[in-house]
Amino acid sequence: MNEIKTITGRAIPVVGNDIDTDRIIPARFLRCVTFDGLGEHAFEDDRKQLTAQGKTHAFDDKRFTGASVLVVNSNFGCGSSREHAPQAIAKWGIKAIVGVSYSEIFFGNCVAMGLPCLRVAVADSEAIQAVVTKDPAVQVSVDVDKLEVRAGNQTWKAQMGDGHRKQFLTGQWDATAELVAGVEQVKATAQKLPYVSAFA
Amino acid sequence: MSSRTLFDKVWDLHTVRTLPSGQSQVFIGLHMIHEVTSPQAFADLRLKGLKVPFPERSVATVDHIVPTENQARPYADGLAEEMMVAIDKNCREFGIRLFQPGSGKQGVVHIIAPEQGLTQPGMTVACGDSHTATHGAFGAIAFGIGTSQVRDVLATQTLSMSRLKVRKIQVDGQLKPGVYAKDVILHILRKLTAKGGVGFAYEFAGSTFSAMSMEERMTVCNMAIEGGARCGYVNPDQVTFDYLKGREYAPKAEHWDKAVAWWKSIASDADAVFDDVKTFKTEDIEPTVTWGISPDHGIGVGESIPAKESFAKDEWATIDEAYQYMDLKAGQPIAGVAIDVAFIGSCTNGRISDLREAARVITLHGGKVNAKVKAFIVPGSEAVKVVAEAEGLDKVFTAHGFEWRNAGCSMCLAMNPDKLQGRQVSASSSNRNFKGRQGSPSGRTLLMSPAMVAIAALEGKVSDVRTVLAKAAKG
Numbered sequence: 038m039n040e041i042k043t044i045t046g047r048a049i050p051v052v053g054n055d056i057d058t059d060r061i062i063p064a065r066f067l068r069c070v071t072f073d074g075l076g077e078h079a080f081e082d083d084r085k086q087l088t089a090q091g092k093t094h095a096f097d098d099k100r101f102t103g104a105s106v107l108v109v110n111s112n113f114g115c116g117s118s119r120e121h122a123p124q125a126i127a128k129w130g131i132k133a134i135v136g137v138s139y140s141e142i143f144f145g146n147c148v149a150m151g152l153p154c155l156r157v158a159v160a161d162s163e164a165i166q167a168v169v170t171k172d173p174a175v176q177v178s179v180d181v182d183k184l185e186v187r188a189g190n191q192t193w194k195a196q197m198g199d200g201h202r203k204q205f206l207t208g209q210w211d212a213t214a215e216l217v218a219g220v221e222q223v224k225a226t227a228q229k230l231p232y233v234s235a236f237a
Numbered sequence: 238m239s240s241r242t243l244f245d246k247v248w249d250l251h252t253v254r255t256l257p258s259g260q261s262q263v264f265i266g267l268h269m270i271h272e273v274t275s276p277q278a279f280a281d282l283r284l285k286g287l288k289v290p291f292p293e294r295s296v297a298t299v300d301h302i303v304p305t306e307n308q309a310r311p312y313a314d315g316l317a318e319e320m321m322v323a324i325d326k327n328c329r330e331f332g333i334r335l336f337q338p339g340s341g342k343q344g345v346v347h348i349i350a351p352e353q354g355l356t357q358p359g360m361t362v363a364c365g366d367s368h369t370a371t372h373g374a375f376g377a378i379a380f381g382i383g384t385s386q387v388r389d390v391l392a393t394q395t396l397s398m399s400r401l402k403v404r405k406i407q408v409d410g411q412l413k414p415g416v417y418a419k420d421v422i423l424h425i426l427r428k429l430t431a432k433g434g435v436g437f438a439y440e441f442a443g444s445t446f447s448a449m450s451m452e453e454r455m456t457v458c459n460m461a462i463e464g465g466a467r468c469g470y471v472n473p474d475q476v477t478f479d480y481l482k483g484r485e486y487a488p489k490a491e492h493w494d495k496a497v498a499w500w501k502s503i504a505s506d507a508d509a510v511f512d513d514v515k516t517f518k519t520e521d522i523e524p525t526v527t528w529g530i531s532p533d534h535g536i537g538v539g540e541s542i543p544a545k546e547s548f549a550k551d552e553w554a555t556i557d558e559a560y561q562y563m564d565l566k567a568g569q570p571i572a573g574v575a576i577d578v579a580f581i582g583s584c585t586n587g588r589i590s591d592l593r594e595a596a597r598v599i600t601l602h603g604g605k606v607n608a609k610v611k612a613f614i615v616p617g618s619e620a621v622k623v624v625a626e627a628e629g630l631d632k633v634f635t636a637h638g639f640e641w642r643n644a645g646c647s648m649c650l651a652m653n654p655d656k657l658q659g660r661q662v663s664a665s666s667s668n669r670n671f672k673g674r675q676g677s678p679s680g681r682t683l684l685m686s687p688a689m690v691a692i693a694a695l696e697g698k699v700s701d702v703r704t705v706l707a708k709a710a711k712g
Binding site for chain 2 (some may be wrong): 052053054055057059060063064065067068069070071072082083085086110111112115116117118119120121123138139140141142145146149150159198199200201203204207209211212213215216217219220222223224226227229230231232233235236
């Protein structure tokens, strides 16, 4: 099991609130039976539209190639539960996300994949985005243990629920083994449920 | 035990233990599977050598990629065909029931589980689909999960989760004519925003929900997720019990009374304590239409596109993006906006009552689908299709120029051949108006009730269904 404490690397900003999982990975790319090859299609339609307007999406901006920290704003990953969205981001190379808030399903998917999502204040998410936009080469550290984000000589406070933080720090973010270990207790709980035992 | 919400009671009953991380291990009473979010989960089971200990607690169907016109196999889309083959093989290998097209039980997963009586009060329900919130209409705690969690449910019938807070959404009063369950939830989303419910379960309470049918309650709970709430529920009552009685997988005669007694006991106590309460009145709710790129961008059909200054400042960039993407301007009335495609269907509004109301307003209007509009109606399940055809609804639709299709998710998310083209604008009874949602990366979606979609199709533009209802009332 991999313990995840601090991720350090260059960062990439994706600006905007309520960026939904259809935008992160359009539905046509869900016609697959593996997650292989999703990375290159992350944000594909947003990227194409900006290119058509003569602009450049961060995921097409060479200055951010090789970044491992994604910096977003509020309610990132809302909408569809598709794990293909965080899988696409991870396969592109992202190892940690920093933002104001996340949809719960997206956040849960990221936990199960070992991709920590830290929360920061609205102004701080914007400040971090400004810092990395100005200097894409700056090394950003996402510290799950100390709950802070560092870049250059600046430090921002971050948050993550205790249970999830512990899962990353102790390498128990993949809960399957622990859930399987409880199988006898699972059966006992099931037997106490009236719809399982009494009127099934 | 008193002062507890339904959420508290169901959560506690299903909690197996506290995991070393501090998360709860929660038993899942009903697990539903579809073809899009499950293949990688089954592959992982094989990779890790895991078995499925409770195969009878999972049920599968195919809905997202199923074509609604030609359903002959193999599908023209090779990738879709591959997914169909995969789910069939996976369900056989692990002993899971699969409702295939032609079985009479296939359809959108959130439509078939209730209609088969699989969804019941007091259960925990999970599915690799965000609209699992729908099942909360029965007084179940129902939430969407991702593929890794689908694997966990298959392998253990449990999930690692943290407890949610509970917000009571109290709505009282009778709905005005032309105002539907869809308008109620679009109004709530508008007021509480797309992210306002993060961290909460929504309890929908008050006389408005008590007076609703189960199908209307499903429409409301379905879109709790669009407000950020992972689940939404209505306390079970006589309407719930009457709906369930006699359905195939509902408790049988000898168990019925015992089941009803337990279902009653898990409803929120009269003095239940909530983390938050929000109150709305039906007199403030109009037929609602979304104008932007998030389901909380709804306005009354009589209103104009709002100025960005009416939103919180950190939303301004998103609102500017919405004006640009939708090609709409602040101050412009939403009524009269031209549409190219009209879609009635989806897990939000693809049930028989939705189709009946659409047929009723189409008949009252009397016209035909506007020459510039492509309009199609997709029943939510094979069972809905059978009932609709027995009632002659399909004849009403086709006589007025609507296409009548087979069951599936269709253009809600456009994973099958039903897609918008280019910059087309759709009037849609589905749940999401995200950029590119309906299959064209630049396509535009206006969400509204099925009755409003029907009238928009006939008029070729966003129109107030109340005009048709009022004309009919005058005779």
